[in-house]
Amino acid sequence: MKPRPKDVIKQAACAFDAELHTRAYSTTHADSAQLDRLLSFLPTKDNQVLLDLATGAGYVAMELAHRYPQASVVGLDIAEGAIAKNIELAEQMKLRNIRFSVFDGITLPFEADRFSAVFCRYGLHHFPLLHTTLAEIDRTLQKTGKVIIADAVKSGRDDSDFINKFQHLKRDGHVRMYTKGELVRIFKRYGLLLEEVFESSLTFTRASTDEYEQLISTTCTPALAAYDLSTANGFIQLTLPIFNGVFVRQSA
Numbered sequence: 001m002k003p004r005p006k007d008v009i010k011q012a013a014c015a016f017d018a019e020l021h022t023r024a025y026s027t028t029h030a031d032s033a034q035l036d037r038l039l040s041f042l043p044t045k046d047n048q049v050l051l052d053l054a055t056g057a058g059y060v061a062m063e064l065a066h067r068y069p070q071a072s073v074v075g076l077d078i079a080e081g082a083i084a085k086n087i088e089l090a091e092q093m094k095l096r097n098i099r100f101s102v103f104d105g106i107t108l109p110f111e112a113d114r115f116s117a118v119f120c121r122y123g124l125h126h127f128p129l130l131h132t133t134l135a136e137i138d139r140t141l142q143k144t145g146k147v148i149i150a151d152a153v154k155s156g157r158d159d160s161d162f163i164n165k166f167q168h169l170k171r172d173g174h175v176r177m178y179t180k181g182e183l184v185r186i187f188k189r190y191g192l193l194l195e196e197v198f199e200s201s202l203t204f205t206r207a208s209t210d211e212y213e214q215l216i217s218t219t220c221t222p223a224l225a226a227y228d229l230s231t232a233n234g235f236i237q238l239t240l241p242i243f244n245g246v247f248v249r250q251s252a
């Protein structure tokens with residue numbers, strides 16, 4: 001049975017609160033070259049109002065606030081503890097143009113046409129109601145606004161949906177990784193067209209368990225090779241392909 005959206009969100013909030021502000025998380029997830037390229041998608045305009053959706057430990061939001069003192073930045077997430085820590089850190093860093101908020105994981109608590117750009121890095125695959133989230137992004141985005149996305153995608157060589165089965169075993173509110181083509185088509189339904197794209201990758205290790213071993217042993221080699229999967233000393237290492245793209249409104 002498909003889990004209820006609110007249970008998925010609760011599981012994600014709990015798992016990420018324990019992980020986001022750890023050294024292990026930042027070592028695996030930081031990528032300054034990718035961050036630079038994502039931020040370069042932003043038009044240079046004064047007085048921008050920017051949303052970092054699924055901000056986590058504020059990796060994108062803090063950098064936006066730091067680089068663009070004239071902009072007003074909002075970091076939104078479901079993980080209350082991480083958001084409280086972000087508020088503390090932003091105060092220590094004397095970032096006056098940023099605020100962080102917690103929300104229900106579905107409805108963006110903002111009026112229509114608020115944001116000049118919405119960023120979402122590594123969050124899409126956790127949204128239990130992706131279509132509602134995209135409708136919410138569309139509602140809160142200004143007419144000429146941009147949506148700047150980075151997310152892990154399923155490889156076209158992964159016929160057995162290995163990566164989604166693998167990620168579900170972590171029980172951190174994983175919902176679904178799409179292929180790049182699927183993502184572009186879903187965004188198009190909301191009038192959001194891909195303007196520019198680049199690829200990056202994210203490599204991580206995870207302690208193995210019987211469940212992981214069983215899954216790996218029953219998955220065909222090309223699917224495992226698509227993620228450069230290797231195992232050694234009780235750990236599994238794999239590399240996720242990352243889709244980075246900027247979308248603009250069809251009517252813009």
Ligand SMILES: C[S@@+](CC[C@H](N)C(=O)[O-])C[C@H]1O[C@@H](n2cnc3c(N)ncnc32)[C@H](O)[C@@H]1O
Pocket residue numbers: 009012013016017020029053054055056057058059060076077078079104105106120121122123126127128173
């Ligand atoms: C892999 S982390 C990415 C965090 C950050 N954007 C980064 O680049 O490091 C995924 C984030 O998505 C958040 N998340 C999960 N489900 C969410 C939802 N329904 N709405 C908003 N954020 C959600 C988690 O709390 C977590 O902070």
